[in-house]
Amino acid sequence: MRILGIDPGSNATGYGIVERQPGGIVHVAHGTIRTPSGQSLELRLASLHCELNAAVREYAPERAVVERVFVALNVHSALVLGQARGAILAAIGAAGVPVDELSPGEIKKAVTGSGAAAKVQVQDMVMRLLSLSEPPPQDAADALAAALCRAQMGPLADLDILARSRRGRARSRRRLDPRTSP
Amino acid sequence: MRILGIDPGSNATGYGIVERQPGGIVHVAHGTIRTPSGQSLELRLASLHCELNAAVREYAPERAVVERVFVALNVHSALVLGQARGAILAAIGAAGVPVDELSPGEIKKAVTGSGAAAKVQVQDMVMRLLSLSEPPPQDAADALAAALCRAQMGPLADLDILARSRRGRARSRRRLDPRTSP
Numbered sequence: 001m002r003i004l005g006i007d008p009g010s011n012a013t014g015y016g017i018v019e020r021q022p023g024g025i026v027h028v029a030h031g032t033i034r035t036p037s038g039q040s041l042e043l044r045l046a047s048l049h050c051e052l053n054a055a056v057r058e059y060a061p062e063r064a065v066v067e068r069v070f071v072a073l074n075v076h077s078a079l080v081l082g083q084a085r086g087a088i089l090a091a092i093g094a095a096g097v098p099v100d101e102l103s104p105g106e107i108k109k110a111v112t113g114s115g116a117a118a119k120v121q122v123q124d125m126v127m128r129l130l131s132l133s134e135p136p137p138q139d140a141a142d143a144l145a146a147a148l149c150r151a152q153m154g155p156l157a158d159l160d161i162l163a164r165s166r167r168g169r170a171r172s173r174r175r176l177d178p179r180t181s182p
Numbered sequence: 183m184r185i186l187g188i189d190p191g192s193n194a195t196g197y198g199i200v201e202r203q204p205g206g207i208v209h210v211a212h213g214t215i216r217t218p219s220g221q222s223l224e225l226r227l228a229s230l231h232c233e234l235n236a237a238v239r240e241y242a243p244e245r246a247v248v249e250r251v252f253v254a255l256n257v258h259s260a261l262v263l264g265q266a267r268g269a270i271l272a273a274i275g276a277a278g279v280p281v282d283e284l285s286p287g288e289i290k291k292a293v294t295g296s297g298a299a300a301k302v303q304v305q306d307m308v309m310r311l312l313s314l315s316e317p318p319p320q321d322a323a324d325a326l327a328a329a330l331c332r333a334q335m336g337p338l339a340d341l342d343i344l345a346r347s348r349r350g351r352a353r354s355r356r357r358l359d360p361r362t363s364p
Contacts, residue, residue: 042246045268046275049231064224069261078257082264083271086227090269093228 002028004061004097005147006052007139008084011037013048014139017059018130018147025151027130029059030140045087052091064092065150067142068101102149107142110149184210186243186279187329188234189321190266193219195230196321199241200312200329207333209312211241212322227269234273246274247332249324250283284331289324292331 007014016030033051035044056064066088069081092099105115111125119142123135126144136144189196198212215233217226248270251263274281287297293307301324305317308326318326 042275086268093224
């Protein structure tokens with residue numbers, strides 16, 4: 001199973017693709033999408049949407065994952081980050097790829113063993129876990145870390161997410177009733 | 183000149199198109215895009231992006247306008263609204279249509295004469311100004327009001343916006359120097 005991790009940002013958005021194989025998790029690709037800060041907002045968002053679209057077509061992931069937003073943002077940052085996430089999620093949704101949200105703590109813990117790890121520790125562990133020759137740039141490392149965290153969640157999480165995206169709100173009821181759970 | 187006004191929202195996004203003609207401003211179309219709340223976020227944003235895209239292709243506006251975001255929002259609302267704006271602006275930017283932001287007060291004042299007008303006054307004035315047989319639904323009325331406000335700004339504003347979208351940050355410097363102003 002291929003997983004696309006994304007670290008959204010208004011100036012730089014990192015992405016990383018890993019594949020879960022029977023023998024382990026392997027690296028497929030990673031990169032950073034930069035939008036020129038001199039351009040108007042609508043052109044930057046259109047370019048972000050278009051490049052994500054191209055990455056989804058090229059690597060054909062079956063799942064995507066983004067960091068859940070940390071609520072301690074201020075209102076302006078939340079709006080700016082929201083706009084980048086909107087352009088990104090619209091591109092992934094259009095390709096029919098279900099998106100999961102994981103907290104920054106969950107991702108760091110899965111990759112480094114500590115939910116409070118520093119950025120550089122995440123970069124270093126991503127490099128080691130995926131046998132890369134050098135640490136990926138920070139945005140791409142965060143995206144690969146999210147993809148790695150999702151990849152190690154195993155087949156049960158896949159079923160859960162599939163059920164959630166297909167059945168919407170019916171899910172929470174069904175989970176309480178073992179007779180109807182998937 | 184055709185102008186597309188948009189009132190972005192995560193559940194319902196209003197849009198309205200007006201055309202500035204030599205004799206005045208006329209109504210072209212309006213509507214509301216609803217995204218089913220039971221669907222996942224990425225599917226809702228993809229559908230919003232896709233429907234805006236279709237409206238831009240159908241009506242071929244030369245300008246678009248959205249309300250500037252009111253900073254008194256809370257962080258969660260700013261993120262949710264930002265995501266809708268991101269999907270919308272990416273669609274408009276991809277069509278090469280420049281987007282202007284106007285404050286809610288400017289829009290209300292242009293349409294009703296008061297920056298603090300109630301929603302129902304805006305609906306009523308939009309209906310009268312565009313000679314509609316009934317008041318448009320609230321989201322569409324707000325979108326038409328934004329388009330009307332932008333339409334009455336006249337040809338000088340068009341130049342300004344053109345200059346801004348082409349020259350980016352150079353604009354503020356140039357405006358201070360009459361020798362180089364467009």
